[in-house]
Amino acid sequence: MAGTSGRLLALLSLLQARRDWPGALLAERLEVSERTVRRDVGRLRDLGYPITATKGPDGGYRLGAGADLPPLLLDDEQAVALAVALRSATASGADVGEAAGRALATLRQVMPSRLRHRVDAVELSSAAPSRGARPAADPAVLATLAAAVRARELVRFDHGDPGDPGDPGDRPGVVRRVEPHHVVSRAGRWYLVGWDLDRDDWRVFGVDRVRPRVPHGPRFTPRALPGDGSVASFLTGRFRGAAAGEDWPCRGEVVLHLPLAQVAPFALDGVVEALGPDHTRLAVGSWSWTGLVALLARFDADLEVVGPPELATAIDRVGRRLVDAGGRGPAQN
Missing domain, CATH: 1.10.10.10 (Winged helix-like DNA-binding domain superfamily/Winged helix DNA-binding domain)
Structure with a gap:
């Protein structure tokens, strides 16, 4: 024993x-x-x-769960996974970098040397934030919104930044009333997905711009998300500009006078098919017909439009606009 x-x-x-x-x-x-x-x-x-x-x-x-956090027991793999997760917490989009650093230091101090070496061997680097990058989400706001989602309680909040209202409804003193459906992270930023009662529509809010009002509103019966009900599909569609579903609102098909090897690496989520040594069929989508024209122009090659007619019309319109701009020559100061 x-x-x-x-x-x-x-x-x-x-x-x-x-x-x-x-x-x-x-x-x-x-x-x-x-x-x-x-x-x-x-x-x-x-x-x-x-x-x-x-x-x-x-x-x-x-x-069960108690009032205080007792000592934890982790196996080797759990300890390493937790340490790596803490190291990458700064890229999560939540403002928990300092707390994650202290937690990692505490965990590393009690780790046996064999595990410490494994954790130290993992080097994570993060790119400098791009110009105009959004600030991290406040953990307290994340917790408040997540609790409202679980409790199915209406949330009231101000949304927007001073001097940068964004949505016309994001004016000082205008309180948004939303039935929260999901709090979700995408590409290092946190979003609240919910039904906006005042706009009678589904909306997506950046959590970093949410300033909750208290108390919360009454409880509600959750609505079903459009499409297949998946929050991931819903977000994908909204960021692509689709009113429903996750597909691009504008999708077209062309034949590019290029070999497949020169098209495939730049086709994004499009579908490519070789039609010969120097011809490739490309079916691809974008948020607008003009955006789709710009995507196709990147290939700098002759092309034939397979369809739909809206794509051909957009190419003609953008082409005439560019010809007119070129004919005017450089602007005079």
Whole structure:
């Protein structure tokens, strides 16, 4: 039989692995008597672990949540995964960089050397923020919105930056009333997806621009998201400019007078097909017909429009505009 300290760690590890444990099964796994299990459970309770006893024919034990955070027991892979996650927290879009750094220092200090070396070998670098990059989301605001999503409570908030209202409704003193559906991270930025009661439509709000009002509104019955109900598909569609679904609102097909090897690397999410050594079919989408024309112009090659007619019209319109601009010559100061 293992010593008391080792046995307590093994018991704690088992209790963390599943919700309920019959006492007899714990005794069997630890190779001790049920009386020893009861004593060890009492020792863990004295250390601050909120372990409750369950009644019934297979009565046993359950590790619950307490008022304070007790010591945690992690296996090697969990410890390394947690350390790597803390290192990458600064790229999460939430303003938790300092807290994540302190948590990583605490975790690294108690790690055995073999794990410390594995963590130190992982080097993460982040690019400097681009000009005009949005600030990180406030963790307190994230927690407030996430709690409202779980509780299905209407949220009231100001949205926008002073001097940069963005949406016409983002004016000082204008309070948004939204049924929150999801709080989601995309490309390092956090968003609130919800039904805007005043606009009678689904909206996406940058959490970094949300300033909650208290108290929250009444509870509500959640609505179904458009399309397949997936928040990922909904966000993809909204950022592409689609009113519904996740596909591009404008999609066209052309034949480029280029070999497949020169088209495929720059086709983004388009579909390419070789029609010969120097001709490639490309079906691709964009947020507008003008945007699609610009995408096709990047290839700097002759092309034939397969369809639809809107694409041919847009090419003709943009082409005439560029010809007119070129004919006027350089602007005179």
